[in-house]
Amino acid sequence: MNAEQSDDPGETGGKPLGRRLVLSMLGLGAAGVVTAPYLQNGLESFLSAASGKDPTGLTGLLPNGGGFRYYSVASSVPHKSAADYRLTVDGLVDHPTAYTLDSLRALPQTRLVRDVQCVTGWRVPGTPFEGVQLSRLLDAAGVRPGARAIRFKCFDGTYSESLTLEQARRADVLVALRMQDKPVVHAHGGPVRLYVAPMYFYKSAKWLSGITVTSDVQRGYWEERGYDTDAWVGKSNGRGDAPTV
Secondary structure (H helix, E strand, C coil), X not given: CCCCCCCCCCEECCEECCHHHHHHHHCHHHHHHHXXXXXXXXXXXXXXXXXXXXXXXXXXXXXXXXXXXXXXXXXXXXXXXXXXXXXXXXXCECCCEEXXXXXXXXXXXXXXXXXXXXXXXXXXXXXXXXXXXXXXXHHHHCECCCCCEEEEEXXXXXXXXXXXXXXXXXCCEEEEEEECCEECCHHHCCCCEEEECXXXXXXXXXXXXXXXXXXXXXXXXXXXXXXXXXXXXXXXXXXXXCCCC
């Protein structure tokens, strides 16, 4: 069963949630029914609406036709329109900036088609993401000497993530505006989310609102709960007991 877990690497309540447990909760019959082709469109609409009203996260256990599930570690997440969305770039920079959605769209866009890989083992192959390379925003801001890392903040008010400066400057790290060849919708972390292609999906923070350049790495939401700070696919098990590079 595929799922979107950028806010949740196979877990609820801070404890690992494996595929076997999910199936035992839903029942194999229920899982088969809700993914029937003639229900896919209705189910996606239902999950998108219900996920914003369900503080338990149980709607996040249901699959949908797109191969992702909706989940948040916050009890609710405000919606941001093009008119009220802002992405700040600040910290150890010469030119702090606040981008609107339109100003991000006006910048050169990069399209990547990669597998989305969850730390629990599932993957969604060949998923297109499109957006602004993070390195472009950092260059425009003017990173100061002594900067070594980036901290990402999210407008759900709870989630955070981090990368080293070297990682953040990779060509396959995007401030993503489009996913699966359409604008990133709210349930998938829109209107703007992070996409860190070479790392497990919990590094790709949803509902991105702030990029802060820092002097050292600050652990993100799941790293504070025992997951690896460096989450390279295939070189980390996501729970702090595998070598990182």
